[in-house]
Amino acid sequence: MTKQDLMDIIVKVAPGSPLREGVDYILDAGIGALIVIGYDDEVEKVRDGGFFIDCDYTPERIFELSKMDGAIILNDDCSKILYANVHIQPNISFITTESGTRHRTAERTAKHLKREVVAISERKKNVTLYKGELKYRLKNFDELNIEVGQVLKTLESYRHVLNRSLDNLTILELDDLVTVLDVANTLQRFEMVRRISEEITRYLLELGTRGRLVNMQVSELIWDLDDEEESFLKDYIDDGMTTDSVRRYLHSLSDSELLDIENVVVALGYSKSSSVFDNKIAAKGY
Numbered sequence: 001m002t003k004q005d006l007m008d009i010i011v012k013v014a015p016g017s018p019l020r021e022g023v024d025y026i027l028d029a030g031i032g033a034l035i036v037i038g039y040d041d042e043v044e045k046v047r048d049g050g051f052f053i054d055c056d057y058t059p060e061r062i063f064e065l066s067k068m069d070g071a072i073i074l075n076d077d078c079s080k081i082l083y084a085n086v087h088i089q090p091n092i093s094f095i096t097t098e099s100g101t102r103h104r105t106a107e108r109t110a111k112h113l114k115r116e117v118v119a120i121s122e123r124k125k126n127v128t129l130y131k132g133e134l135k136y137r138l139k140n141f142d143e144l145n146i147e148v149g150q151v152l153k154t155l156e157s158y159r160h161v162l163n164r165s166l167d168n169l170t171i172l173e174l175d176d177l178v179t180v181l182d183v184a185n186t187l188q189r190f191e192m193v194r195r196i197s198e199e200i201t202r203y204l205l206e207l208g209t210r211g212r213l214v215n216m217q218v219s220e221l222i223w224d225l226d227d228e229e230e231s232f233l234k235d236y237i238d239d240g241m242t243t244d245s246v247r248r249y250l251h252s253l254s255d256s257e258l259l260d261i262e263n264v265v266v267a268l269g270y271s272k273s274s275s276v277f278d279n280k281i282a283a284k285g286y
Contacts, residue, residue, distance in 0.1 A: 014208030022059035032122035033066035050086030162189040181277040184264040235283040238269025
């Protein structure tokens with residue numbers, strides 16, 4: 001499963017969403033639940049018992065239905081409750097690392113059906129999301145606040161370093177003293193800011209409506225980032241390179257590979273050798 005798969009399911013259970021409201025009711029009552037999102041022939045094959053409801057979803061209804069032992073099945077967009085009190089029987093050949101019965105069933109069901117499954121633990125009072133091989137435990141609000149604060153500080157710091165690097169380039173340009181290494185260091189910082197901003201996006205999704213203030217702060221820090229990077233790349237990439245190809249190469253690098261400045265030099269279209277680091281390079285005027 002991809003990062004996008006994780007984001008898609010987080011959005012459905014983010015604070016402010018109808019499903020999250022129902023999940024919070026269940027957590028507050030100290031009961032558990034297993035919720036399968038989506039229904040098709042494959043779901044029918046693993047469904048045993050329960051009863052067909054086919055009613056509009058409301059947080060109150062899913063809370064009342066969760067008082068029964070079986071699973072609840074919703075439609076794909078969580079606008080309808082299709083079945084309740086269902087016994088789900090996924091193929092036991094799918095490996096699970098969970099210990100509790102509900103969570104073992106949830107993980108196997110997600111792997112078997114490639115669908116989103118939500119498991120709510122009455123004992124641990126937490127929510128775990130599954131889809132295919134993906135597994136993610138939702139953090140509580142206090143945990144999220146601490147982590148978001150840390151990532152936001154990192155983003156602010158990286159943005160400050162990037163701005164300082166761009167200012168330094170402007171000064172060097174006046175005397176035609178810009179080198180390949182100067183450009184590579186600045187591009188490296190652009191990519192670091194982008195990666196941190198992507199990381200904080202997941203936290204914002206998980207915060208839902210509670211993340212409005214942080215979202216405003218992040219937007220202020222990165223609002224012109226793409227345009228700045230585009231102009232920067234057009235100024236300094238080697239002839240024959242495109243801004244898109246540079247970005248694709250950078251995005252393919254792992255975090256540790258990005259820290260190797262030679263890889264960033266290659267992204268710009270220059271040879272992977274420290275001998276080119278001190279070569280002078282002139283901006284093209286973008």
